[in-house]
Amino acid sequence: MDLAIETINLTKHYGNKVGCADICLRVPRGQIFGFLGSNGAGKSTLVKTLMGLLFPTSGEAWLLGKPLGDIGVRRKIGFLPENFRYHDWLTCRQLLDFHASLYGMSNDEKKRRIPQVIKQVGLSGHERQKIRTYSKGMQQRAGLACALLPDPDLLFLDEPTSALDPLGRRDVREILVELRAGGKTIFLNSHLLSEVEMICDTVAFIRQGTVIRQGTLDELRSAEINVEMRLEGLTEQIRGALAGLTLSLYIEGDTVLANVSKDEDIPLLAEAVILGGGRLYELNRKRSSLEEMFISMAQEGTNNAGHH
Amino acid sequence: MPAIIKITFREALGRKVVLISLILAAAFLGLYGTGVHFVAGDLARHPNPMLAQMIYPQLLSFGLYFGGFIVSFLAIFSAVGAISSEIESGIIQTIIPKPVRRDEIVLGKFLGTGLFLALYAALFFTVIYLLIHLKTGMELTGQWKALALFALQPVVLLAVTLCGSTVLPTIANGVVMFMLYAVSIIGGMVEQIGWLINNATLQQTGILASLIMPVDALYRKIVHLLMNPAANPLQALQQMGPFGSMSEPSVWMVVYAVLYVIFFAGMAVYLFGKRDI
Numbered sequence: 001m002d003l004a005i006e007t008i009n010l011t012k013h014y015g016n017k018v019g020c021a022d023i024c025l026r027v028p029r030g031q032i033f034g035f036l037g038s039n040g041a042g043k044s045t046l047v048k049t050l051m052g053l054l055f056p057t058s059g060e061a062w063l064l065g066k067p068l069g070d071i072g073v074r075r076k077i078g079f080l081p082e083n084f085r086y087h088d089w090l091t092c093r094q095l096l097d098f099h100a101s102l103y104g105m106s107n108d109e110k111k112r113r114i115p116q117v118i119k120q121v122g123l124s125g126h127e128r129q130k131i132r133t134y135s136k137g138m139q140q141r142a143g144l145a146c147a148l149l150p151d152p153d154l155l156f157l158d159e160p161t162s163a164l165d166p167l168g169r170r171d172v173r174e175i176l177v178e179l180r181a182g183g184k185t186i187f188l189n190s191h192l193l194s195e196v197e198m199i200c201d202t203v204a205f206i207r208q209g210t211v212i213r214q215g216t217l218d219e220l221r222s223a224e225i226n227v228e229m230r231l232e233g234l235t236e237q238i239r240g241a242l243a244g245l246t247l248s249l250y251i252e253g254d255t256v257l258a259n260v261s262k263d264e265d266i267p268l269l270a271e272a273v274i275l276g277g278g279r280l281y282e283l284n285r286k287r288s289s290l291e292e293m294f295i296s297m298a299q300e301g302t303n304n305a306g307h308h
Numbered sequence: 309m310p311a312i313i314k315i316t317f318r319e320a321l322g323r324k325v326v327l328i329s330l331i332l333a334a335a336f337l338g339l340y341g342t343g344v345h346f347v348a349g350d351l352a353r354h355p356n357p358m359l360a361q362m363i364y365p366q367l368l369s370f371g372l373y374f375g376g377f378i379v380s381f382l383a384i385f386s387a388v389g390a391i392s393s394e395i396e397s398g399i400i401q402t403i404i405p406k407p408v409r410r411d412e413i414v415l416g417k418f419l420g421t422g423l424f425l426a427l428y429a430a431l432f433f434t435v436i437y438l439l440i441h442l443k444t445g446m447e448l449t450g451q452w453k454a455l456a457l458f459a460l461q462p463v464v465l466l467a468v469t470l471c472g473s474t475v476l477p478t479i480a481n482g483v484v485m486f487m488l489y490a491v492s493i494i495g496g497m498v499e500q501i502g503w504l505i506n507n508a509t510l511q512q513t514g515i516l517a518s519l520i521m522p523v524d525a526l527y528r529k530i531v532h533l534l535m536n537p538a539a540n541p542l543q544a545l546q547q548m549g550p551f552g553s554m555s556e557p558s559v560w561m562v563v564y565a566v567l568y569v570i571f572f573a574g575m576a577v578y579l580f581g582k583r584d585i
Contacts, residue, residue, distance in 0.1 A: 014584075048401075048585065051401075051404070051405040052404055052405055053401060053404055053405070053584070053585040054584045054585065055582070055584060071407050071408070071409060072407065074405060074406060074407040075407045077405065079401075079402070079405040081398065081401040081402060083398045083401070084398070084401075084402070085397045085398040085399050085401075085402075086399065086402060087315070087319070087322075087399065089319070089322040089323055090318075090322065094318075098311060098314075098315050099402070099406070101310070101311035101314070102311050102403065102406035102407070102408055103406060103407060104407060143402070146402065156405075
């Protein structure tokens, strides 16, 4: 398989603290890859390591087939950092000219490419304004323009729509989908799960510095069987029985959300309620949304941490 | 690297550092020129020509000393956050992932800022030199070498400040650099007193301070070059006072200053090359 990103046991420690540990990722070319995790889970550490901002403690990684640290391959990589800040005393056009120079683009390439990316991110008519006069959303668009300058084969975007309004988000989604159609690979780090769900082909979840699940959205969804029940007379006995049958259990009022590993467990849930003296009004097998998967995995982590 | 040199230069222009520096230089040189003009006018009418021979060198060294002071301050302020402020703001995160090596980033900043500072210092020196030469008629020697050393002064400070900027936060770096600069200034004065009263301990303390930060030693060398003792029997009188140079720093001190620049520029490259951002 032609991989855009491959990491083997990539690890970064900050002294005794783990930034990320034994990360193994395989991202095929031509995909939008969503990288998900709670705050402090290690997402930015991984991105910064792949971008050469941090030096890995151990492990290996390849970007577009070249080992981490290869300077040449960076001509085909774009990056929009989470806390984007640019030389705000430059105009947008001057900023893009500077970044184009960093990419080693010729004057002819600059003349062709700079107006293209300005138009692509919707900043036409504003290119002669200084960056400092831009709104946060416009600055983020300018940052995206910098990342798109070399017509990158691989694009790393860390929370690329955090400062954008809904229209801006839609614009960025359209750009990303268009890039994918052109065979580009996009590594998307985002908390906006609905957005990730809309455009990502594969996702990985990171928790406490370790990737705990990775796959296509359908694969991940099929691995999760969620059941929602509405019942009355929930006793400690029923709660205990349900807890024994489920991977995770969430109770709010008369609604129980359970996560089981196989279909055969579903009738057992109903049985546990009835045998425990409860009255079951409704039982639905649900398809997990990305948000539910995210919360479930984050809670597993909290529970595990609690047990430790 | 050319892109980094260009943006560093452009930053000095865009952030009005050049403009403000030139306005302040004009203010300083205007004031200094006015002083030189009136002193020269009065001394020309004075019956004792010896007085002019004693005061003109003082005027020159005074101008060079405080001119060097201004240029040195500019060097520290220009470089104090060259790397650290970009790390603190996050700008560096948009530059490192580009196809440029980290050493190119550091050296580009060094060359861009160094060129600006050297040109600024050269301009400063030239105006002071011309003011003294044209207004007082004083015959000065070794002006080209002196100009080169005057331009080297801020580059020395730039190298060490840039190195500090790769490992220290901006404010901490500023504090350290001003203390280092103060060590150089005070060391130079102490050494000067040491030669006046012939105290070896004070002389050695001054030399040690020059090894820690050779900027003041360069200044003393400049003064010696311009007022060549062989050309003037009143040299001992001319070189007295805090801005004089009782003992000429050897050529090895100049070599040391150049090596000092290379070492700290190299250390800046090395330290930034290893640093996690």
